[in-house]
Amino acid sequence: MASKSKIAAAVLGASGYTGADLIRLAALHPGIEIKALIAKSHAGQPLAKVFPHLGVLGLPDLVTAEEVDWDEIDVAFCGLPHAAAHQEIAKLPDSVKVVDMSADFRLRDPATYAEWYGGEHGAIDLLDEAVYGLTEHYRDRIKDARIVACPGCYPTAILLAMLPLVKEKQIDAGAIIVDAKSGVTGAGRSLKQNTLFAEAGEGLAPYGIAKHRHIPELEQEIGQAADETVRVNFTPHLAPMARGELCTCYVALEGDATVESLRDALRKAYADAPFIQLLEDGSIPATQNVRGSNYCQIAVFADRLEGRAIVVAAIDNLVKGSAGQALQNFNLMFGFDEAEGLKQLALFP
Numbered sequence: 001m002a003s004k005s006k007i008a009a010a011v012l013g014a015s016g017y018t019g020a021d022l023i024r025l026a027a028l029h030p031g032i033e034i035k036a037l038i039a040k041s042h043a044g045q046p047l048a049k050v051f052p053h054l055g056v057l058g059l060p061d062l063v064t065a066e067e068v069d070w071d072e073i074d075v076a077f078c079g080l081p082h083a084a085a086h087q088e089i090a091k092l093p094d095s096v097k098v099v100d101m102s103a104d105f106r107l108r109d110p111a112t113y114a115e116w117y118g119g120e121h122g123a124i125d126l127l128d129e130a131v132y133g134l135t136e137h138y139r140d141r142i143k144d145a146r147i148v149a150c151p152g153c154y155p156t157a158i159l160l161a162m163l164p165l166v167k168e169k170q171i172d173a174g175a176i177i178v179d180a181k182s183g184v185t186g187a188g189r190s191l192k193q194n195t196l197f198a199e200a201g202e203g204l205a206p207y208g209i210a211k212h213r214h215i216p217e218l219e220q221e222i223g224q225a226a227d228e229t230v231r232v233n234f235t236p237h238l239a240p241m242a243r244g245e246l247c248t249c250y251v252a253l254e255g256d257a258t259v260e261s262l263r264d265a266l267r268k269a270y271a272d273a274p275f276i277q278l279l280e281d282g283s284i285p286a287t288q289n290v291r292g293s294n295y296c297q298i299a300v301f302a303d304r305l306e307g308r309a310i311v312v313a314a315i316d317n318l319v320k321g322s323a324g325q326a327l328q329n330f331n332l333m334f335g336f337d338e339a340e341g342l343k344q345l346a347l348f349p
Ligand SMILES: NC(=O)C1=CN([C@@H]2O[C@H](COP(=O)(O)OP(=O)(O)OC[C@H]3O[C@@H](n4cnc5c(N)ncnc54)[C@H](OP(=O)(O)O)[C@@H]3O)[C@@H](O)[C@H]2O)C=CC1
Pocket: 012, 013, 014, 015, 016, 017, 018, 019, 038, 039, 040, 041, 042, 043, 078, 079, 080, 081, 082, 084, 085, 088, 101, 102, 103, 151, 152, 153, 185, 186, 187, 188, 189, 190, 317, 318, 321, 322
């Protein structure tokens, strides 16, 4: 049993990459007791066998969701593939709060979900109660939510960089062009040809050009901030590294906006944000500066093209882009300091 002062947590998808990083972080959180680790094909195995680096924690073996006594669980962190996530979350009792790292509750319009995710949403009734979990922009709503839908890793970095500029009308919300790179852990732990070392290890290639499923998520959030329908140009690339995400955003300035006024907008938006690091001395955001940490580095640069600027954001896809942000949202939902359990710095170099 969890001691009364601790929140009892279950991790759905404990044999996946987001699940593993969630366990790594949550196990050291003073207010959490991890009570159940849930997997599918790995159910029945000791955690130490699935992830030897987590064996030192002495946590229970992996089980199926059916084996868990959900009356004992206060919160479920969900690191399941989309579609499977909403099916499993719909089975949980209302007494369990949910921090979902999948895409299933991010899009508010079920028709948009069906269009981009290749199938009808099977838990539409739960969509209404889900709050978008971009912590820095939804704090008040996250505090009272039962289900929090953590953003995708690319949208996390891009929206953190873009939303303050859109809200302050510093940039044209309908003319944002994003060139993004992700490490291969972004694709999960299951075997895929394009993430084999031989095929990803020494190359760089775009994918999902003009049709990646993070586009509707970006358009939903940027459109809401701009109060108009927008289209976003977004091209992700698979980069030869395990972790990390770098998003370079090319923007058109509005009115008399300048590089300085863009920096002012970001400074104002993130004055009280413990994990946003604004680089204003010419330093360049880089994945190696945030690796293993919950920080997002953002910097604004002048463009040689008149009336334009370049905004660069870097995160670790498995921390700020999923498990770290999930824990940050958990902290708000359960009344902890937002940074509890997340204060470690990047593992550099
Ligand atoms: N990787 C990343 O950088 C990010 C991922 N996400 C999202 O988080 C979620 C998890 O991603 P990630 O950890 O990378 O994925 P992985 O492929 O590494 O892990 C998936 C996990 O889900 C379990 N699983 C797979 N299919 C089912 C099913 N049908 N029913 C129940 N459990 C199932 C697997 O169990 P088993 O191994 O036992 O079969 C495994 O534990 C996804 O929705 C992803 O889109 C979000 C942000 C960033």
